[in-house]
Amino acid sequence: xxxxxxxxxxxxxxxxxxxxxxxxxxxxxxxxxxxxxxxxxxxxxxxxxxxxxxxxxxxxxxxxxxxxxxxxxxxxxxxxxxxxxxxxxxxxxxxxxxxxxxxxxxxxxxxxxxxxxxxxxxxxxxxxxxxxxxxxxxxxxxxxxxxxxxxxxxxxxxxx
Amino acid sequence: xxxxxxxxxxxxxxxxxxxxxxxxxxxxxxxxxxxxxxxxxxxxxxxxxxxxxxxxxxxxxxxxxxxxxxxxxxxxxxxxxxxxxxxxxxxxxxxxxxxxxxxxxxxxxxxxxxxxxxxxxxxxxxxxxxxxxxxxxxxxxxxxxxxxxxxxxxxxxxxx
DNA sequence: TAGCAACAGTTGGTCGACCAATGATATTAT
DNA sequence: ATAATATCATTGGTCGACCAACTGTTGCTA
Numbered sequence: 001x002x003x004x005x006x007x008x009x010x011x012x013x014x015x016x017x018x019x020x021x022x023x024x025x026x027x028x029x030x031x032x033x034x035x036x037x038x039x040x041x042x043x044x045x046x047x048x049x050x051x052x053x054x055x056x057x058x059x060x061x062x063x064x065x066x067x068x069x070x071x072x073x074x075x076x077x078x079x080x081x082x083x084x085x086x087x088x089x090x091x092x093x094x095x096x097x098x099x100x101x102x103x104x105x106x107x108x109x110x111x112x113x114x115x116x117x118x119x120x121x122x123x124x125x126x127x128x129x130x131x132x133x134x135x136x137x138x139x140x141x142x143x144x145x146x147x148x149x150x151x152x153x154x155x156x157x158x159x160x
Numbered sequence: 161x162x163x164x165x166x167x168x169x170x171x172x173x174x175x176x177x178x179x180x181x182x183x184x185x186x187x188x189x190x191x192x193x194x195x196x197x198x199x200x201x202x203x204x205x206x207x208x209x210x211x212x213x214x215x216x217x218x219x220x221x222x223x224x225x226x227x228x229x230x231x232x233x234x235x236x237x238x239x240x241x242x243x244x245x246x247x248x249x250x251x252x253x254x255x256x257x258x259x260x261x262x263x264x265x266x267x268x269x270x271x272x273x274x275x276x277x278x279x280x281x282x283x284x285x286x287x288x289x290x291x292x293x294x295x296x297x298x299x300x301x302x303x304x305x306x307x308x309x310x311x312x313x314x315x316x317x318x319x320x
Numbered sequence: 321t322a323g324c325a326a327c328a329g330t331t332g333g334t335c336g337a338c339c340a341a342t343g344a345t346a347t348t349a350t
Numbered sequence: 351a352t353a354a355t356a357t358c359a360t361t362g363g364t365c366g367a368c369c370a371a372c373t374g375t376t377g378c379t380a
Contacts, residue, residue, distance in 0.1 A: 021284030023292055023300060024194065026307040028213070031191030032234070032367085033314035034184065035336095039368075048368095050336050053188070067358060074192070079337050081360055086335080103345045103358040124181030132183055133313045140183060143306045146299065147186040153293045154193035192337085195366095199338075208338095210366050227328060239367050241330060246365080263328040263375045 027150075034131060041123040045116060046090070052120045054083055055092060055109065059117045063108040065098065092116065187310075194291065201283040205276060206250075212280045214243055215252060215269065219277045223268040225258065252276065 038049045047055075057073060058064065066084065070077050084107060087093040092113035098104040109117075132140055198209045207215075217233060218224065226244065230237050244267060247253040252273035258264040269277075292300055 020281045021288040022304060023307075024198070024284055024288050025213075026304055026311070027191060027194055027291075029234070030307050030311045030314065031187060031194070033311055034187055034191070035367085037314050038184070048335055053185075065358080070358095074189070075336090076338055077359065078339080078361080083336075085360095101346075101358085105359075121180045124184060128181040128184050131187075131310055131313055134309070139306065142302065143310075144182060144186055146303045146306065147183075147190050149294070150291055150303075151186070151190045151193055153291055154190065154197050195337085208365055225328080230328095235366090236368055237329065238331080238369080243366075245330095261328085261376075265329075 034127075037130065038123075038127055041127055042120075045119045045123065047116075047120070048086075051083060051087060051092075052123065054080075054087065055113055055116060056120055056124075058093070058107065058109050059114065059120075063106055065104045065106050067104065069107065087113070194287075197290065198283075198287055201287055202280075205279045205283065207276075207280075208246075211243060211247060211252075212283065214240075214247065215273055215276060216280055216284075218253070218267065218269050219274065219280075223266055225264045225266050227264070229267065247273070 035049055038052075042049055042052055053073065054069065057069065061072070064072075066077070066080050069075070069080050073080070084093060084095060088095060091110055094108050094110050095105045096108070098106050132143075135143070195209055198212075202209055202212055213233065214229065217229065221232070224232075226237070226240050229235070229240050233240070244253060244255060248255060251270055254268050254270050255265045256268070258266050292303075295303070
């Protein structure tokens with residue numbers, strides 16, 4: 001109902017009785033659908049959703065110790081460890097001990113991992129195109145801005 | 161990565177070269193942060209994120225066979241089965257065989273599950289408030305509309 | 321009626337994600 | 351130097367979510 005617009009400024013979003021947390025619920029559903037769609041695309045290139053983020057980050061920012069990946073991707077350390085173990089098993093990534101600090105291991109893309117990058121970016125492009133079908137540039141800009149604000153709100157409450 | 165912001169409304173989102181799938185990536189990050197925040201709130205009432213959706217749905221729509229939950233929540237059947245097993249073990253939900261059709265089992269909230277509903281709704285409200293901090297009603301409306309459009313796009317491509 | 325397709329749930333496996341606890345190594349304070 | 355603390359990564363556990371394969375039922379149809 002009234003999907004595209006004319007939100008009728010008088011209409012209070014919060015009075016839709018169907019859900020108390022309307023935004024949260026919408027976000028939840030969209031995120032799930034998005035993950036499913038991503039999974040289907042990534043499957044074609046033999047990846048699971050989440051792995052492409054790791055590979056993309058490495059391709060873009062170069063080799064990194066795991067703790068950096070943890071910080072920059074905002075993931076739990078154990079998540080990164082296990083994800084990398086799988087990527088390593090698939091031959092897409094390599095972990096070498098840092099000679100300077102024997103605690104750290106440095107992660108690097110293998111040639112095979114690097115080769116995947118084009119297809120990953122293509123998947124991202126297709127997914128975004130599909131997600132934002134019918135969106136004008138203005139819509140996209142608005143959406144991205146709103147999402148960024150949400151992210152900041154959620155991030156700021158994370159440091160309690 | 162320009163962590164704090166200055167989203168500078170004029171800035172064209174799509175030309176930031178850092179990410180090919182800007183929308184998808186933003187969505188991914190927001191969704192993850194949102195899930196983390198939800199987890200923290202739900203933890204206070206002894207739930208894991210996702211369970212509250214199930215309980216809320218039952219509270220709102222009444223008893224249901226599992227296949228209905230699958231359809232209406234858009235989840236996989238096995239996800240629902242396992243989630244319900246846990247909720248049942250926690251005494252929040254009850255599953256009784258349908259006398260009319262021996263394949264189906266009907267899911268119902270227990271008294272204990274019903275009692276949780278208020279706190280669940282409170283969590284949702286708090287989470288939404290926290291997520292949308294600083295948002296005007298117009299912002300919320302715009303966001304919800306955009307999310308609904310995304311959902312429709314993603315849903316439509318799901319039936320291939 | 322016999323047989324087969326469709327439907328309802330379950331189990332087993334994998335992945336992403338988290339938390340908690342642990343073993344190694346570095347850093348720093350004392 | 352030694353002890354206390356912090357950091358880096360790993361393991362083990364749980365949950366949500368998926369897919370694939372499987373058991374029972376029900377329904378349809380030949």
